[in-house]
Amino acid sequence: MDAQHTACGGGRRGSRRIIATLVVASLTTTGCQGMADTRQGPMTADGRRIDNTxxxxxxxxxxxxxxxxxxxxxxxxxxxxxxxxxxxxxxxxxxxxxxxxxxxxxxxxxxxxxxxxxxxxxxxxxxxxxxxxxxxxxxxxxxxxxxxxxxxxxxxxxxxxxxxxxxxxxxxxxxxxxxxxxxxxxxxxxxxxxxxxxxxxxxxxxxxxxxxx
Structure with a gap:
């Protein structure tokens, strides 16, 4: 019972660690890409980015x-x-x-x-x-x-x-x-x-x- 409490609740500290890990992973896979997109140039009518190089x-x-x-x-x-x-x-x-x-x-x-x-x-x-x-x-x-x-x-x-x-x-x-x-x-x-x-x-x-x- 104590082992289960440690693993699944551990209690609340363990949950917070898991949530923090998921948030970081989400930013790494999606959020950072979104932020990178905003730094790029706008889009042309045919879907290409305009960076003017x-x-x-x-x-x-x-x-x-x-x-x-x-x-x-x-x-x-x-x-x-x-x-x-x-x-x-x-x-x-x-x-x-x-x-x-x-x-x-x-x-x-x-x-x-x-x-x-x-x-x-x-x-x-x-x-x-x-x-x-x-x-x-x-x-x-x-x-x-x-x-x-x-x-x-x-x-x-x-x-x-x-x-x-x-x-x-x-x-x-x-x-x-x-x-x-x-x-x-x-x-x-x-x-x-x-x-x-x-x-x-x-x-x-x-x-x-x-x-x-």
Whole structure:
């Protein structure tokens, strides 16, 4: 009777040990796998994970940053994802890119981070340099409907096992034209500037869409 009490109850300490062992085993076989899954990238439509390495070629994105710029405009406003990104006064003509700096747009960044694909279209209102009023809805989701990261880097020049960060989408209003660009930071095996070890990346603007009004 005492032996049975020791083995089956032992009493309550033995039960607690058995329960603890089962919990550890469960975490080892299922829970840890579940936690590992959450650290991986999201799934594509066909069930593949997106980790944004060359193994996932072509590179795709599920989040993006956003920025907007207006040049040669009056009263330009840009709204996207429930946020006003540009709100210029109507009585001031914004300078052109050449008047600001030849590389003004080239160096433009997107400071609005972590936008999930995809909100409602961006809404843009402005007057062009000649004073004519314009309004437009720019469907970012339609422009990037294939979710591809736009870049000019060959697959063989991207290091293996390096994850690519979320790209930036930049909307430019320039007089009567709206341009939508993507900028992605792509690590490279080669150097853009020979001898400069900090130049092992590409991040140029790639034009994705344009329309003149």
């Amino acid at each position: 060359v193994a996932d070629w072509p590179l795709k994105f599920v989040q993006h940053s956003f920025g907007a710029r207006c040049y040669s405009t009056h009263g330009c406003t840009v709204d996207y994802n429930g946020h006003r990104h540009v709100d210029h006064p109507d009585d001031v003509l914004r300078p052109s890119t050449d008047e600001i700096h030849p590389d003004a747009l080239k160096n433009a960044s997107a400071s609005y981070l972590g936008v999930m694909n995809f909100p409602e279209p961006a809404t843009v209102a402005w007057r062009s340099r000649d004073g004519v009023q314009h309004e437009a809805r720019v469907d970012i989701g339609e422009i990037f409907r294939d979710r591809l990261i736009l870049h000019h880097v060959p697959r063989e020049d991207i290091p293996e096992r390096v994850s690519i960060l979320n790209p930036a989408i930049i909307l430019e209003v320039n007089d009567r034209t709206i341009n939508v660009y993507m900028r992605a930071f792509i690590p490279t095996k080669s150097l853009r500037t020979p001898g400069n070890r900090h130049s092992n990346y590409r991040d140029e603007l790639v034009l994705a869409w344009t329309r003149t009004y």
